[in-house]
Amino acid sequence: MNPLQELDLRLTRRSFLSRTTTGIGSLALASLLRPQAFSQSASDAQAGKWRGVVNPTHWAPRAKRVIYLCMAGGPSHLETLDYKPALAELHGKPMPESFTKGQQIAQLQGQKLNCLGPQHTFSLHGQSGQQISDALPHIGKIADDICIVRSLHTEQINHDPAHTFLNTGTAIPGRPSMGSWLLYGLGSECEELPGFIVLVSSGGGQDQPIAARQWHSGFLPSRFQGVQFQSKGDPVLYVSRPPGVRMQDQKDVIDRVKSLNSQLNATVDDPEIGTRISQYEMAFRMQSSVPDLMDISKEPEHVLERYGTKGGDGSFAANCLLARRLAERGVRFIQLYHRGWDHHGGVKRGVEVTAGHVDRASAALITDLKERGMLEDTLVIWGGEFGRTPMAQGDGRDHHIKGFSMWMAGGGIRPGTSHGATDELGYNAVDNVVSVHDLHATLLHQLGIDHKRLTFRFQGRDFRLTDVSGEVVKPILI
DSSP: OOHHHHHHHTOOHHHHHHHHOOHHHHHHHHHHHOGGGGSSOHHHHHTTOOOOSSOSOSSOOSOSEEEEEEEETOOOGGGTTOOOHHHHHTTTSBOOHHHHTTOOOGGGTTSOOBBOOOSSOEEEETTTTEEEETTOHHHHHTGGGEEEEEEEEOSOOSHHHHHHHHHHSSSSTTSOOHHHHHHHHHOOSOSSSOSEEEEEEEOSSBOOOOOGGGGOOTTSOGGGSOEEOOSSSOSSTTOSOOTTOOHHHHHHHHHHHHHHHHHHHHHHOOHHHHHHHHHHHHHHHHHHHHHHHHOOTTSOHHHHHHHTOOSOSOSHHHHHHHHHHHHHTTOSEEEEEEEOOBOSSOHHHHHHHHHHHHHHHHHHHHHHHHHTTOGGGEEEEEEOSOEEEEEEETTEEEEEOSOEEEEEESTTBOSSEEEOEEOTTSOSEEESOEEHHHHHHHHHHHTTOOTTTOOEEETTEEEOTTTTOOOOOGGGBO
């Protein structure tokens, strides 16, 4: 087959339509088939810029960016943010059957169920008097800056599908993550770094694996997927220029590759080619921006002490400091995973150790953002994919989806407040119940997006992050 025949076979349906329709009618048809292509100017698209399909936003945003602190493994709400004295009174006694009969309780199904009282004491913190576990003393100190939501529930009881549901709004793999939706909707304020960056740390307990598809773009163009930065060494592999290669030499290669890709894209009109062009250019720019990002030599000593890190050690503390630096540079969505919260056994010691890895830096991030005037337009979320059972699994707790807790701060969230509640044993969310879709709707709302209007047509259906449900949790908003 000669090259021209091969090129003809690679013509896409979109290219065929664009070649066989003319004038105003062709523009109208194309705008119906692919409206997102007309959301930006041609010059912006050619330059690799993405301004977002929600431009302008549906209303004035309260937040510009999100830092999501994912406590992977399912931290026990009963040892962290949701104190249950009634559960303490029932410690060692049979769990009332009225709570558990016919319920999905993972590994405890069919076993004798005894109550396990809270393994850590709780104290009142701040002027707001929020009850927070003594395992989280530093988070206790920022009680007046955070809103604790104690009435969350989810639909998936095992780690990977629960993470998938939390990230994408569905347990079906292959859907876009919330960071990708946000980048698609709003674009990024940073042209030297990806708009969606992921960092992973571990310590304190069993490390459940975190799949890269948790930050994938799904059926959205791949330019919107998250980019994982390494916590040690070069954040991005091969970001350093090889010995003997000059910047101008590399730029010449990028320019020639861009020219070839652009010629092909003019024929086949494939959004993935546009992604390839922009990512080559992004990688080139990152050779200058990444070293500056990682250079913390100008950070004041008291800031490093506050986080508890000198940076570059792969810890959650180092990642929190890096998250603040990424936020300063305009990165739209920053997601930090800390693996170590899966305490099926030894929950008392396990929570204490794992909390020791994240407590100080989580609070430091809030304080640091606040001092820099960034907290008011940065939405910070802290929590896991589900909670843990009030019933014992030996001296630990099993996965639990009926009720768990998170906290949020900044970005127009009402500080120093608690929202919702579980029942007296921490089993069911019963008051002002919040679903994962409600959480997503609220996140998008604070960034100026109506969650029902941010959609993408795929396989004949308009998909959205909140699927077919979700309500903004207005009581927690300023």
